[in-house]
Amino acid sequence: MTQTTRRNVLKGGVALTGALTIGMPSILRAQTGPLKIGHLTPLTGFLGAIGGYAQLGAKLAAEEINASGGVLGRQIELISEDSVNPAIASNKAQRMVEQDGVVALLGEINSASALTIMQVAERNKKVFFSTGARSDALRGKNCNKYSFHSDIPNxxxxxxxxxxxxxxxxxxxxxxxxxxxxxxxxxxxxxxxxxxxxxxxxxxxxxxxxxxxxxxxxxxxxxxxxxxxxxxxxxxxxxxxxxxxxxxxxxxxxxxxxxxxxxxxxxxxxxxxxxxxxxxxPWYHTLDNPASKKFVEAFIKKNGKPPENHAWIDYISLKIMAQAMNDTKSTDSAKLIEHFEKQSEFDLMKGRKGYFRKWDHQLVQExxxxxxxxxxxxxxxxxxxxxxxxxxxxxxxxxxxxxxxxxxxxxxxx
Amino acid sequence: MQLVFLMEQVVNGLVLGGYYLLIALGLSLIFSVGGVVNLAHGAFYAIGAYLAVTLTNMTGFLPAVVISPFAVAALGLLFERFLLRRFYSADPILGLLLTFGLAMLVEQAIRMIWGSPPLSSVMPSELKGAVIVGDFLFSRYRLILLAVVAAVLVGVWLLLHKTPFGRVVRAGIQRPDMVAVLGIKLQPYMATVIALGVGMAALAGALFAPITVVHPAMGSEIIIVAFVVVVIGGLGSFWGVVLAALLVGVVRGMTIHFMPAAGEASIYVLMFLVLLLRPRGLLGERMERFE
The missing domain is CATH 3.40.50.2300 (Response regulator)
Structure with a gap:
């Protein structure tokens, strides 16, 4: 009994090593394939319920971006995963940057997890759109140049x-x-x-x-x-x-x-x-403006229920990010940051447009x-x-x- | 006045303990008869809650709370027949793996059937509100819940100790070989007890759905507390579980009163102390198969 188990474990290990070795080249080739964007949000735990909506919103945005020609002529591939907790969020973000080769990161609701992803973004010089974390400290004493905050703060x-x-x-x-x-x-x-x-x-x-x-x-x-x-x-x-x-x-x-x-x-x-x-x-699906109505309709058609505010924020955040890449014709972090810091305005499906404030990267909105x-x-x-x-x-x-x-x-x- | 507040927390803790009891007692029963620690117990609790909420929309609250546990108990029979039965005499670790896997499977199945956002559930408005007795405040709903738990507890005790059915079950727990020698097939008895345990978990789910978040992972939230209760009380001990459930409820309430930050940790500290001083649990029997 024990013998066969041990043998099976060994076999599994060998198979895994093999798969990893064979898997490597495809990662190296990824530069010419689709443009990868990393999306992390809690899908389990006390924020899992609203995180599920965030994932649906980001996925809908990715589909629409691809349908209208993608980013810089390439399709985007959204790698969307459960961020679980601050430690795992940080590990996954690092893996997405290092191994999956994502050009930017977005997501999160848990402020503690967002903080660890912000540190990964800064270390790797990648833009991170924190979409659902509301802690003021993230915009204040913990702020960094690579992190942008699209949800409203506390x-x-x-x-x-x-x-x-x-x-x-x-x-x-x-x-x-x-x-x-x-x-x-x-x-x-x-x-x-x-x-x-x-x-x-x-x-x-x-x-x-x-x-x-x-x-x-x-x-x-x-x-x-x-x-x-x-x-x-x-x-x-x-x-x-x-x-x-x-x-x-x-x-x-x-x-x-x-x-x-x-x-x-x-x-x-x-x-x-x-x-x-x-x-x-920050937003509700009954807001009466054309952009919002169009989004709500598309979301209901795909998912059979109206979008929650996290579906909205992850949707517009990914759209804004893709638009910025197309506008600057680049995925280079420095160029993107420069672009956002010009405080250009974006349609947020609300009464008034919003903009990223230069000094703290907060998306200023109603x-x-x-x-x-x-x-x-x-x-x-x-x-x-x-x-x-x-x-x-x-x-x-x-x-x-x-x-x-x-x-x-x-x-x-x- | 301070003393009154404290007493209020103690009484509230006892009420909460009653709810833990409903889940933990089934877990303990299943362990007693099958020797399997059912990590999927929380999954049945979750199914119970989801079925009750779905049925409430069709039949109203009361029928839903009655139907759901019986439906889940029927599921429990299938669970026993096709899965658990193969693991009674196996290495305990295999039973753990099986039920752990099943718990994850059920959680994902719930996501697929009902979706990952929580189900909204409301109780009939006539059950809402507080009852004030002297200086004490109770939730009306929880008093009803407590009455149901007490009735179930008495029912299960009578079933196990005052009926021919219970005699066979108890004999089977202690000396399955002797029961077999007497020509009694234990199988149907075990299946019934497992259905009963699983049904109790579902009843807890159905009763708690109106006052807690009904979401796919609710089962894995509750299994930990249930397990702590069973370990403190002593695996397999009826009164041990009752005592432990009430104790856990009261200790949690008292800790929240004096040291709110330690509220959730307190029950684990309690388990740690009990295990340190009395490894078999408060009223547990020595378990040769684990020693």
Missing amino acids: TVMVNAVGTALMQQNMVKGKKFFTLTADYIFGHDLLKAAKAFFARTGGNLIGDELIATDVTDFSPYLLKVRQAQPDVVCCNLAGNQVTNLVKQYAEFGFKYPLVGFNLNTGDAWAAGAGNLTGTWPT AYPFTVKAKSEMKDQWDMLVLGPSVPPAGEPLETIYPTQEQNPCSMPA
Whole structure:
């Protein structure tokens, strides 16, 4: 029994070595084949649900780019994989650059993983579009020349919801209790929230840091009740949000629940009737503009459901990247960075166009607060949100809701 | 006042322990009769949740919660007949590999059938809300859940200890050779117990679907806690599992009260301590096959 097993293991090892040796030349030949772009996003774990949408969005963009002639006359090949966790994300990014020969990287939702990929990008001098990570620190003290950020940062999420809450008189003098995801993203969001409360007279009476794998929130909900807050504020991420929203509805607390972070995928997963309150979002599939409608239609046709905001962001990010390569006639990182740093504007399927800000590489764009539709008004299970007016309001410069260089300083050594 | 808050966490922990119990007890039962550590137990929990959510849309909540566990128990019979049966007397590592593989297979199958985004699931609104008893606050839904768990627990105990069926099962666990000598075929008894264990996991999935994220990997999330409970209680021990489940719930709640950051780690620390001081678990029997 043991003998044959050992022999089989040896045989397997030999076969594997053989396959690797034979496999090598094809990697070397890749220079003339399709243009490879690496895409990493969590497909498992607490962000896996929304990562699935990101992958669908990137794939649709790649198909459309190829159908319209590709990049520099070559087809693009999207190598899209599960980033799993920060350590694996970094290993995979390095492998994609070294062995697969990708010309650029994009993706990610987990801020901790995005940070490790940013380091790989800098080390290998490859452009990386961080598409779903929201931590301010990535744009500030951790920023680097090769990394661009297409999702809105935590400060903007806080400002979008904060503005709406102030209009409802729900900030000044009110007691807030926050529940915060215990990793770089949550810590960062709490910091932004604290800055907001300090500025607007909100009173933070309690905070709980919550591990990303927590599924039962009942002990935390009991602590919330003990603190007797006026408003409960969710600074969680991914499945944490859905679990909290469901269990908050289960306990039926009277304190209004609001949040500084939510992805529409989490709202859909919570289900109609469970979610209440005011939340932020960078995009929603009901936005009324031609580009957005066209994208939503193509996405539904292919996948049978509307795109979530991560599908949107990975779709436009890959499109912007491909367009830049065609415009500069190059995949050279230095040329691409120079191109983006000109702050040229891109159609983001929103009311206003956006641009990458030169000093921190943040894609400056509108955000929206939203509230939840009554179940009876929903057209289908995805028609859950009512978007508020864009933040900042039309007429005000987009950058007013973003951190300034003094607030979130970034220095990029050349 | 502080004491009241603490008591509230203890009681809440007991309620949560009841839910762990539903999953862990099946895991323990299957180990007892088959000698296989069923790593696919979480997969059946996930199928139970997915079936319940799908059925809720067709039949309403209550029928869904009843039908789903029975459907999964039927799946459990197939699982026993075509897979598990071959591994009863094999090296335990093979059973582990088989069920681990099955767990991954089921997770991917769920992705293929239902898609990778979570299913949205809501409970009937009349079950929502809190019940306040004295100074304590309970979720109404979890109280109902606790009642169901208690009923299942009593039912399983009676089945194993007060019926002819249970006598054969218990005899089979201790001395399968003697049972065979008496001319009793153990096979159907084992199959029934495995279907029962798997059905309990599915019931837990169905009951928890309205208050947790229903996603393809939900099974692998829960199997770890279930396994911790069984290890603390002692593999194969009925009351050990009951005790351990309640203990795990309470320890987690207390830790979150005093040291929130250690909340999730606390149950592993508890397992570590128990294994260090009493390797067979709180009420476990000595296991010769592993020593």
